[in-house]
Amino acid sequence: MTTAISLRDLRKTYAGNPPVNALAGADLDIFDNEFFTLLGPSGCGKTTLLRLIAGFEHPTSGSLDMFGKSILDLPPYKRPINTVFQSYALFPHLTVAQNIAFGLEMLGKPKAEIKATVAEMVDLVQMTELADRQTSQISGGQQQRVALARALAPKPRVLLLDEPLSALDFKLRKEMQLELKRLQTETGITFIFVTHDQEEALTMSDRIAVMNAGSIRQIGAPRDIYDHPAERFVADFIGDTNFLPAEVSSVQDQTAVVRLASGQTTTALLPEGGARAGQVTLALRPEHARLVAPEEGLLTGAVDNIVYFGTDTHIHVKLQDGTSFVLRQQNSPDAQLRFDTGDTAGIRFSPDVAQVLKD
């Protein structure tokens, strides 16, 4: 796999009193033709990292390579990178086609080439019929498509997208998620997408980097990150998680035999590079556990609350140590819930489903 963007110990400190460590030493390789997402809460440094790659900011230290060569000395316009901003920044008095052509004209491309590229781009984003309409007279979703077409028109090697869907309503957002993924696959351009929306990241990305407080906490495919969060922050930020205290009794390869607070034992997966001993915390997704008779449970407790959500039901169980455990059961005509509020129930989960956290 060819590496498109490579960072080593990349840091950005904004001057001030006190100074802000917006990026505290990031190491990352983003592959060519990858849909890569930077995911994290507000203020974690996602935009700073994107601006460093684009060249709008200069790092305090570290290296930043593109296809094996440093780009630190290149101004933004000389980097084969383009950006789609949250505000689409279209010219309202120009037509869809003129907006798409604008950047190509600035680059001094020949007229015939501009015409052909604009035709190709309006077709790519399915806006051919509206090509001659002013962008002040099209919907928000259509403006988003024009902004994308304009950014893709110069055929950058890498496209940066800073929360481009955040202004759209829920339904349109879902539609555009699929559309963005299609555009990335069709053009083969590396997309680096910034979002704080975990569902958006999980549905679109080939890989995700989860960030917190200026550092990259975990990098992996959506399923890896969701099923095997390495630490409490990642487990908590993405999806719902039960955290269970446990004690490691023995370790073999990537799994550990753990004793739960109930005294029962099971096996759990160890985090990458981390053989753990003694007291640990396990993360377990609500849909990975099921209710069983009390004597069959790895844990037992009293059913506290049952909440119906249409597609699934959430069952809250108060464990013997007083903590709350949530299970999620998918609803179907065959799935019968055999427990009522107040019942004592057992909770079971398969071996190697719980994840031992690093912290």
Ligand SMILES: Nc1ncnc2c1ncn2[C@@H]1O[C@H](COP(=O)(O)OP(=O)(O)OP(=O)(O)O)[C@@H](O)[C@H]1O
């Ligand atoms: N020009 C600047 N000067 C000083 N501090 C800054 C500057 N730009 C960003 N910061 C700070 O750096 C940190 C990271 O900001 P950044 O915009 O990269 O976060 P983010 O993850 O993109 O957040 P959001 O999701 O809210 O856009 C924040 O604490 C922010 O206040």
